[in-house]
Amino acid sequence: xxxxxRPDIISFAGGMPxxxxxxxxxxxxxxxxxxxxxxxxxxxxxxTPGYPPLLESLKEYLxxxxxxxxxxxxxxxxxxxxxxxxxxxxxIDPGDLVVTENPCFxxxxxxxxxxxxILHGIDLDRDGINVxxxxxxxxxxxxxxxxxxxxxxxxxxxxxxxxTEQRKKELVPVLQEHDLMLVEDDAYGELYFDEEAxxxxxxxxxxxxHELDICYTGTFSKILGPGFRLGWMLVPQEIxxxxxxxxxxxxxxxxxFTQVLANEFLRTGKMELYxxxxxxxxxxxxxxxxxxxxxxxxxxxxxxxxxxxxxxWLKLPPNIDITAVLKASIExxxxxxxxxxxxxxxxxxxxxxxxxxxxxxxxxxxxxxILGACLKEALKRPx
Amino acid sequence: xxxxxRPDIISFAGGMPxxxxxxxxxxxxxxxxxxxxxxxxxxxxxxTPGYPPLLESLKEYLxxxxxxxxxxxxxxxxxxxxxxxxxxxxxIDPGDLVVTENPCFxxxxxxxxxxxxILHGIDLDRDGINVxxxxxxxxxxxxxxxxxxxxxxxxxxxxxxxxTEQRKKELVPVLQEHDLMLVEDDAYGELYFDEEAxxxxxxxxxxxxHELDICYTGTFSKILGPGFRLGWMLVPQEIxxxxxxxxxxxxxxxxxFTQVLANEFLRTGKMELYxxxxxxxxxxxxxxxxxxxxxxxxxxxxxxxxxxxxxxWLKLPPNIDITAVLKASIExxxxxxxxxxxxxxxxxxxxxxxxxxxxxxxxxxxxxxILGACLKEALKRPx
Numbered sequence: 001x002x003x004x005x006r007p008d009i010i011s012f013a014g015g016m017p018x019x020x021x022x023x024x025x026x027x028x029x030x031x032x033x034x035x036x037x038x039x040x041x042x043x044x045x046x047x048t049p050g051y052p053p054l055l056e057s058l059k060e061y062l063x064x065x066x067x068x069x070x071x072x073x074x075x076x077x078x079x080x081x082x083x084x085x086x087x088x089x090x091x092i093d094p095g096d097l098v099v100t101e102n103p104c105f106x107x108x109x110x111x112x113x114x115x116x117x118i119l120h121g122i123d124l125d126r127d128g129i130n131v132x133x134x135x136x137x138x139x140x141x142x143x144x145x146x147x148x149x150x151x152x153x154x155x156x157x158x159x160x161x162x163x164t165e166q167r168k169k170e171l172v173p174v175l176q177e178h179d180l181m182l183v184e185d186d187a188y189g190e191l192y193f194d195e196e197a198x199x200x201x202x203x204x205x206x207x208x209x210h211e212l213d214i215c216y217t218g219t220f221s222k223i224l225g226p227g228f229r230l231g232w233m234l235v236p237q238e239i240x241x242x243x244x245x246x247x248x249x250x251x252x253x254x255x256x257f258t259q260v261l262a263n264e265f266l267r268t269g270k271m272e273l274y275x276x277x278x279x280x281x282x283x284x285x286x287x288x289x290x291x292x293x294x295x296x297x298x299x300x301x302x303x304x305x306x307x308x309x310x311x312x313w314l315k316l317p318p319n320i321d322i323t324a325v326l327k328a329s330i331e332x333x334x335x336x337x338x339x340x341x342x343x344x345x346x347x348x349x350x351x352x353x354x355x356x357x358x359x360x361x362x363x364x365x366x367x368x369x370i371l372g373a374c375l376k377e378a379l380k381r382p383x
Numbered sequence: 384x385x386x387x388x389r390p391d392i393i394s395f396a397g398g399m400p401x402x403x404x405x406x407x408x409x410x411x412x413x414x415x416x417x418x419x420x421x422x423x424x425x426x427x428x429x430x431t432p433g434y435p436p437l438l439e440s441l442k443e444y445l446x447x448x449x450x451x452x453x454x455x456x457x458x459x460x461x462x463x464x465x466x467x468x469x470x471x472x473x474x475i476d477p478g479d480l481v482v483t484e485n486p487c488f489x490x491x492x493x494x495x496x497x498x499x500x501i502l503h504g505i506d507l508d509r510d511g512i513n514v515x516x517x518x519x520x521x522x523x524x525x526x527x528x529x530x531x532x533x534x535x536x537x538x539x540x541x542x543x544x545x546x547t548e549q550r551k552k553e554l555v556p557v558l559q560e561h562d563l564m565l566v567e568d569d570a571y572g573e574l575y576f577d578e579e580a581x582x583x584x585x586x587x588x589x590x591x592x593h594e595l596d597i598c599y600t601g602t603f604s605k606i607l608g609p610g611f612r613l614g615w616m617l618v619p620q621e622i623x624x625x626x627x628x629x630x631x632x633x634x635x636x637x638x639x640f641t642q643v644l645a646n647e648f649l650r651t652g653k654m655e656l657y658x659x660x661x662x663x664x665x666x667x668x669x670x671x672x673x674x675x676x677x678x679x680x681x682x683x684x685x686x687x688x689x690x691x692x693x694x695x696w697l698k699l700p701p702n703i704d705i706t707a708v709l710k711a712s713i714e715x716x717x718x719x720x721x722x723x724x725x726x727x728x729x730x731x732x733x734x735x736x737x738x739x740x741x742x743x744x745x746x747x748x749x750x751x752x753i754l755g756a757c758l759k760e761a762l763k764r765p766x
Contacts, residue, residue, distance in 0.1 A: 014428070022426035024419065031414060036407065043405035043608030045397070078461055078612070078634040085633050089497075110632040114472075225426030227639030229461070229612075249493040250468050251461040255638045256610030 010359060010367030012336040015157055015310055018358040021281060022225050023265070023274045030264040042260040048248050050076030050232075051259035057267040058232060066202070067216070068209045073240035077247065078254045080187055080219035080231030085111040086250070087148070087183050087215055087233070090242045092117045097146040099137070101129050103313070103342035103351065105157045105185065108150050119344035120146070124159050126304055128167035131174060138178045148181040148215075154201045155188035155309025158342045158353035162192075162200055162307045171204075172211050181213040188309040190223050190275050193283040197307035205234065215239060220262055222310070223275050228258035282310070285356040285364060292365045296372030298379050310357035313339075316350050320378050325352075328374040334367040393742060393750030395719040398540055398693055401741040404664060405608050406648070406657045413647040425643040431631050433459030433615075434642035440650040441615060449585070450599070451592045456623035460630065461637045463570055463602035463614030468494040469633070470531070470566050470598055470616070473625045475500045480529040482520070484512050486696070486725035486734065488540045488568065491533050502727035503529070507542050509687055511550035514557060521561045531564040531598075537584045538571035538692025541725045541736035545575075545583055545690045554587075555594050564596040571692040573606050573658050576666040580690035588617065598622060603645055605693070606658050611641035665693070668739040668747060675748045679755030681762050693740035696722075699733050703761050708735075711757040717750040 034042070041051075049055065054076060059069045077083040084107060092098065094116035100108060102121025112119060122134045129151060138145070153163035175182060182204060189201040205216035219231035235243060247253075265271045289312060290305050303314040316322060322338045329335065339351030354371075356364055417425070424434075432438065437459060442452045460466040467490060475481065477499035483491060485504025495502060505517045512534060521528070536546035558565060565587060572584040588599035602614035618626060630636075648654045672695060673688050686697040699705060705721045712718065722734030737754075739747055 016428050019420070019423040019427055022423055024422050024426065027426075028422075037402070039407050039411075040402040040405055041610075043407065043410075043610045044402055045399050045604075045609040078638075081632075082634045107632070107635065110628075114629065114632040221428075225640070226428040226635075227424070227426045227643075229634060229636070229638040229640075245493075246497065249464075249490070249497040250633065251465045251612060252490065252609075253612070255461075255612040255641055257608070257612075257644075258638055258640050260610075261640075 008333065009330065010334045010363045010370070012334065012354040012356065012359060012367060014358060015355050016226055016358050017222060017278075018360070020360070021278065023270070026265065026270045026274065027261055030261055030268075030270070034260065034264070038260060042257045044256055046253045046256040046259065048244055048253050050074070050254065051256055051263060054259045054263035054266070057263050061266060062234065066206045067234060068205065069234065071209070072234045073237055074232060074234050075240060075243060075247065076254050076259060077231045077233060078229045078251055079221060079226070080185065080217045081107045081111065082247070082250070083217040083231050083233040084108055084150075084183065084185065085114070086243045086246045087217075087239075088112045088115045088117065089246050090239065091147045091181075097141060097144060099134070099146045099149040099180070100344050101151060101156065101159070102344055103158050103339060103348065104150070104344050105152060106341055108185065109342075109344050112150070117147070121344040124156065124161050126161065128153060128161060128163035129171070131167065131170045134171075135174045138174065138180065145178060146180065148183050149175065150183045150185065152185040152187070153204060154186055155191060155306060155311075157187065157309070158311050158337070158339075159313045160304065160306035160309055160311045162197055165200060168204055168207060172208055175212050181215065183215045183217070185217050187217075187219045187222060191279055191282055191310070192308040193279060193286065194307065201308070223271060223278070224262055224265055228255075228262055230254060230258055230262050282308075282357060285359065285361060286312070288361040288364045289354065289356040289368060292368035293372075296369045298372070298376050300379065301375065310355050312354045312356065314352050314354065316352065316375070317379065318350065320375075322349060322352065325374050325378045328377065329371050332370045332374060334370040336371065391716065392713065393717045393746045393753070395717065395737040395739065395742060395750060397741060398738050399609055399741050400605060400661075401743070403743070404661065406653070409648065409653045409657065410644055413644055413651075413653070417643065417647070421643060425640045427639055429636045429639040429642065431627055431636050433457070433637065434639055434646060437642045437646035437649070440646050444649060445617065449589045450617060451588065452617065454592070455617045456620055457615060457617050458623060458626060458630065459637050459642060460614045460616060461612045461634055462604060462609070463568065463600045464490045464494065465630070465633070466600040466614050466616040467491055467533075467566065467568065468497070469626045469629045470600075471495045471498045471500070472629050473622065474530045474564075480524060480527060482517070482529045482532040482563070483727050484534060484539065484542070485727055486541050486722060486731065487533070487727050488535060489724055491568065492725075492727050495533070500530070504727040507539065507544050509544065511536060511544060511546035512554070514550065514553045517554075518557045521557065521563065528561060529563065531566050532558065533566045533568065535568040535570070536587060537569055538574060538689060538694075540570065540692070541694050541720070541722075541734075542696040543687065543689035543692055543694045545580055548583060551587055551590060555591055558595050564598065566598045566600070568600050570600075570602045570605060574662055574665055574693070575691035576662060576669065577690065584691070606654060606661070607645055607648055611638075611645055613637060613641055613645050665691075665740060668742065668744060669695070671744040671747045672737065672739040672751060675751035676755075679752045681755070681759050683762065684758065693738050695737045695739065697735050697737065699735065699758070700762065701733065703758075705732060705735065708757050708761045711760065712754050715753045715757060717753040719754065
C-alpha cells in the first residue's frame, strides 16, 4: 500500500473507501454519548460470537433484508476476511480443491491457499460465473469433488460484476447436483447505484436457503470503516460450531471497542443514512471514471460499467505489456492493480483493476488521463 | 463466560481485568484530542504489520526495557493470542510435537491443537519449568524433535509462577543442545508486586537473544484493555516474513481504530502511569485473596503466593471431587476454573485457578469464604 498512499500519486489501487468519506462525526457523537458502563464493556473481552447487542442489531438488519437469521447462526468476525479464513480452516485439508471465480478477491485466494487448497477459477462473464464451464469442471472432478465454491455475486472484486437473477437461478441445480456448498461473499451488496441494481443484490442466501448449503459473509468495512475490523458470517448451526472453535483459538473475540460503536451506528439508523450518502458518492466517482475512460482510453480496451461497488475491470488488447504500463503510469503519477493479482492461478495477463472508491473526482479524471496516455503509448509498441 | 458474568455470583473465573479498572477517562481524553485526519486514519485499513506510529512507540517502549528491537521485527496482532496462533501456523504441521508447561495457558493449548500439534506438558515447580524433566523428554524425543517450546516465565497463567534467574539460566544449554526454539509469552510481566519481582521479570528474549531462537509475544489486554484486541510479536526477520503472510490472510491488519488510541496511550506516558496504579490494585486484591485463603481454606490445600499477575493456583488433596466442589460453589455463589482446563493433556484433577484480577476486595473475601466452606465440606466426604 506504500505506493497507493504516496501523496503525489493518484491511486486507483487499494480497495478501500476514501479517508474523507468516513462517518467520523457520527462516531464522535456516538462515542461521547455512550453510558460509562458501556464504555467499560468496550474495553473488556466479549463473547467469541460477538458483542450480544451488536449481534441483535445486525440480526434485525439482515432480517429486514429477508435473510434467514432465525434458522442460521450469526458470528462477528475480525473483518469478513476472518470469516472467509475461518471457513477455509473448517473445510480445507491440504490438497483439497476449492472452486472460485476467475478473477477472485485476493483475500479469498490467500486465505484458501494458506490452508493448502488447490484453487480452480471459473471465468466470470457480464452476468456472473460461467455455468456451463462450472458444470463441466464439476463433472470432471467427480472423483475428487471440491470442498466448496466461493462467489461474490454483488459488485464483484475486482470484476465489478452484478449477477443476474437468471444466472443465480441457473447455478442452483448445478450446485445441488454436485452437493457443493456455497461461500457467498457479500462485501459490496449495499453499494448499488440504481433501482435495477437494488433489485438484483438479493443474496443467494436469501433466495436459495432451502435449496443450497450457503455460508454467507458480510462486512462493516465498506459501510462504516475497515479500521473497525468487523465482519460477520451467517451460517448453518453445525458449521457455526466449528467456526466458533476456530475463532476462539484465533483471536478469542473481535474488538469489543469497535463492536460497541458499530452497534450504536447500526441500531440508531445512522448507518442506513450513511449508506444512502455513500451510494451517491461512489456513483459520482464511478460516473467520472467511466466518462474519463471513454475520453482518454484507447478504444481497444473493453470494460463494463459497474452498477455498484468500488471497481472497474478492464480487458486490454493482447500483446500489451501490462507491467510496463504499470511502471510508466506510476512514473507519471497514477497507480492501479494488474489482473494477475486476482487470478487464482496467477496467470492473467490481460486485465487491470481500477478502484474509484478512494479518489476524489478531479483526481480520477487526471489519473485516467495519465493512464490513458500510457496505454496509448504501449499500444504503439506492442510487447 | 456466562456464569462468570452473572451479577449474583462472585467470579474468580475469567482471566481479565475488572471493568472498573479500565482507563476510560484517559482514553476519552485521547479520543477527544485526536486530530481529525488521525481519526480518519483510525477508520481505514492499516499496514499488516501494524499502525506505523504504534510500532514506533512500542519499539521505544520495549527498547527501554532492554529488548532487542533493532535486530528483530515487531508486528501488531489481534491480541497476543493471534501472535501465538500465527506462530503455531508458521511452525506446526499435523502431528508435530510442541512442548509446553503443565499447566499451560488455554489459548496456547487450543491454538496449537487447532494445527493438530501433539502437546507434551512439562511440570512447573515454584521456580519455573522442571529442567531435568524437560531434558529427559527432549533426549527421548531425538528421533522426532518438538517444533518449539512455549513458556510463560512471568506470572504464569494459571500457575502464577515467576521464573527465577537461575531456572532461566539452566534452560539455556538444554534448549541449545536440542536446537529448540522458544515461544516466550509475556502477557503479565508488567504486573509485578515488589522490587524483587521487578528485577526478575526480564524476558528471556532480553537475556538470551544471542544464545537462543526466541519469538516473544506481548499484549495490551492487561495494561489497557482486552477489548482493544491488540498484542504483538517480536521475532527474528525470517520468522517475521512468514508471520506477516499468515496475518495477511487472517485479518489483513489489526484494528487501526484501537491502534491509534493505544499509540497515544503509550506515547504520552499515560500507560506507564496506569500500570503503576494497576500494580497496586492487583497487589491489594492478591493480598486480600491470600489472607482469605489462609483464613477460610482447609490446611490440606497447598499454594504459592504470587509475586505478580492475576492468579492463585491451588493444589487440592487427593480424592477430592473437584467437579462437585465447583458445582457446590456455583450454587452457593462463587465460581472458579478447574485445573483440567489448563492441562495440555486434559488429565489434571488436583488443581484450581482463582483469578483475583476482576473482583473487588470485599467480594474476594466473601467468595473465598464460600469456596472454603465447599472445600471443607468436600474433604469430609472424600470422592
